[in-house]
Amino acid sequence: xxxxxxxxxxxxxxxxxxxxxxxxxxxxxxxxxxxxxxxxxxxxxxxxxxxxxxxxxxxxxxxxxxxxxxxxxxxxxxxxxxxxxxxxxxxxxxxxxxxxxxxxxxxxxxxxxxxxxxxxxxxxxxxxxxxxxxxxxxxxxxxxxxxxxxxxxxxxxxxxxxxxxxxxxxxxxxxxxxxxxxxxxxxxxxxxxxxxxxxxxxxxxxxxxxxxxxxxxxxxxxxxxxxxxxxxxxxxx
Amino acid sequence: xxxxxxxxxxxxxxxxxxxxxxxxxxxxxxxxxxxxxxxxxxxxxxxxxxxxxxxxxxxxxxxxxxxxxxxxxxxxxxxxxxxxxxxxxxxxxxxxxxxxxxxxxxxxxxxxxxxxxxxxxxxxxxxxxxxxxxxxxxxxxxxxxxxxxxxxxxxxxxxxxxxxxxxxxxxxxxxxxxxxxxxxxxxxxxxxxxxxxxxxxxxxxxxxxxxxxxxxxxxxxxxxxxxxxxxxxxxxxxxxxxxxxxxxxxxxxxxxxxxxxxxxxxxxxxxxxxxxxxxxxxxxxxxxxxxx
Numbered sequence: 001x002x003x004x005x006x007x008x009x010x011x012x013x014x015x016x017x018x019x020x021x022x023x024x025x026x027x028x029x030x031x032x033x034x035x036x037x038x039x040x041x042x043x044x045x046x047x048x049x050x051x052x053x054x055x056x057x058x059x060x061x062x063x064x065x066x067x068x069x070x071x072x073x074x075x076x077x078x079x080x081x082x083x084x085x086x087x088x089x090x091x092x093x094x095x096x097x098x099x100x101x102x103x104x105x106x107x108x109x110x111x112x113x114x115x116x117x118x119x120x121x122x123x124x125x126x127x128x129x130x131x132x133x134x135x136x137x138x139x140x141x142x143x144x145x146x147x148x149x150x151x152x153x154x155x156x157x158x159x160x161x162x163x164x165x166x167x168x169x170x171x172x173x174x175x176x177x178x179x180x181x182x183x184x185x186x187x188x189x190x191x192x193x194x195x196x197x198x199x200x201x202x203x204x205x206x207x208x209x210x211x212x213x214x215x216x217x218x219x220x221x222x223x224x225x226x227x228x229x230x231x232x233x234x235x236x237x
Numbered sequence: 238x239x240x241x242x243x244x245x246x247x248x249x250x251x252x253x254x255x256x257x258x259x260x261x262x263x264x265x266x267x268x269x270x271x272x273x274x275x276x277x278x279x280x281x282x283x284x285x286x287x288x289x290x291x292x293x294x295x296x297x298x299x300x301x302x303x304x305x306x307x308x309x310x311x312x313x314x315x316x317x318x319x320x321x322x323x324x325x326x327x328x329x330x331x332x333x334x335x336x337x338x339x340x341x342x343x344x345x346x347x348x349x350x351x352x353x354x355x356x357x358x359x360x361x362x363x364x365x366x367x368x369x370x371x372x373x374x375x376x377x378x379x380x381x382x383x384x385x386x387x388x389x390x391x392x393x394x395x396x397x398x399x400x401x402x403x404x405x406x407x408x409x410x411x412x413x414x415x416x417x418x419x420x421x422x423x424x425x426x427x428x429x430x431x432x433x434x435x436x437x438x439x440x441x442x443x444x445x446x447x448x449x450x451x452x453x454x455x456x457x458x459x460x461x462x463x464x465x466x467x468x469x470x471x472x473x474x475x476x477x478x479x480x481x482x483x484x485x486x487x488x489x490x491x492x493x494x495x496x497x498x499x500x501x502x503x504x505x506x507x508x509x510x511x512x513x514x515x516x517x518x519x520x521x522x523x524x525x526x527x528x529x
Contacts, residue, residue: 053417072418088415088418090411092411093404104401104402105421107420110401151419153419
């Protein structure tokens with residue numbers, strides 16, 4: 001079976017500066033693939049190249065279709081949803097409105113949006129109590145839940161999460177990752193960028209390691225955890 | 238109280254509402270595409286001429302004039318977006334500023350070519366009638382402007398806060414890139430914003446025609462006043478644009494009464510300077526909570 005998402009020698013640029021060098025990567029049905037690496041290694045850039053918000057070169061295909069020349073708004077409609085770093089909740093909108101925008105943006109019907117909100121709230125029951133609160137008034141954990149919930153409104157076939165644990169307390173992070181795993185088990189494969197390598201290796205099945213814009217290593221997370229280089233560089237043991 | 242003050246109040250609010258509508262056009266465009274559209278005032282001028290054409294030359298009833306004006310300016314907004322904004326997209330702030338200034342000059346000269354350089358008058362629907370209500374002289378056109386402004390603003394709020402498309406516009410205003418990542422076609426949202434802004438300017442132009450005359454020079458100064466309103470109201474704030482517009486209108490009318498008409502522009506700018514010194518963030522300084 002061919003991979004769901006496939007990148008072949010993808011490079012990306014911020015103006016004249018190249019920040020991703022010929023990266024190749026695959027995500028298969030059902031799995032959680034994690035991207036790890038230091039700050040500035042190019043993890044977010046890789047996600048941004050896939051979702052099309054930066055200039056990229058090389059071959060990206062999704063479900064057998066080339067997407068490397070498409071605009072971000074069309075890529076979302078194909079089913080790749082990118083939940084960006086820093087959550088990026090709309091601050092002047094309520095929780096419900098944030099979710100609604102997620103549905104309206106891809107042209108779902110009113111009934112579809114109602115159903116989508118119910119599904120999102122089923123995954124994140126804590127948001128039910130905050131449904132009328134403004135985005136700016138939410139805690140970090142609630143914002144992250146809303147960001148993922150808002151992403152689900154587009155009915156993703158593949159979900160890309162950029163550092164969901166950023167700035168969250170360990171307990172909140174664990175809750176969040178359990179929910180994320182639940183979403184994955186309900187049939188949504190994921191590409192997950194994570195600074196917390198221990199966490200990433202625990203929840204992911206396969207892992208890519210990035211350094212200065214290059215993918216330098218990849219393999220199943222189970223073997224990565226035992227890799228002495230990874231252990232020394234990222235796990236501090 | 239001297240009834241003259243009530244009269245001045247109504248007049249000031251009406252003129253202020255016009256500035257407020259032009260300022261709203263500014264604010265919508267600032268929020269959605271982050272461009273200050275210096276041609277905004279010219280649409281007020283153009284609205285007068287378009288209204289004159291439909292009303293006086295073609296003999297349409299007043300309501301039809303307003304509807305036709307909205308349609309014409311909605312189309313013009315799309316053209317403006319495609320011809321002035323899109324080609325410069327990605328350019329810096331100054332590039333767009335110069336682009337819109339160029340558009341203002343073009344619009345003015347094209348208008349002069351079509352309608353000639355003389356000022357005209359267009360009075361519909363009240364034919365300059367003034368009512369005497371217990372010693373207070375009321376110009377019904379002022380009341381019409383106020384009523385229409387309330388209607389337009391209510392419509393705008395309904396659109397922004399109660400419809401799906403309106404929410405997409407607010408989302409784009411709050412975080413353009415995230416909106417794109419969610420699938421919002423921000424380019425279309427931008428086009429729609431230009432259409433709405435221009436339509437508001439055009440309607441304001443028709444309504445103010447009996448007060449300002451239909452004149453090529455109306456746009457520049459009204460645009461400046463609306464710009465002042467935008468700043469003192471709070472940059473990018475919708476209620477601020479209205480409040481700022483009303484304040485500028487009132488200040489102007491009362492200044493004309495207490496001093497002479499020659500003082501109204503300097504006084505408006507003095508208010509601006511006062512605000513820049515005392516409260517530079519404006520009446521509704523931008524809080525994320527109430528940004529629309």
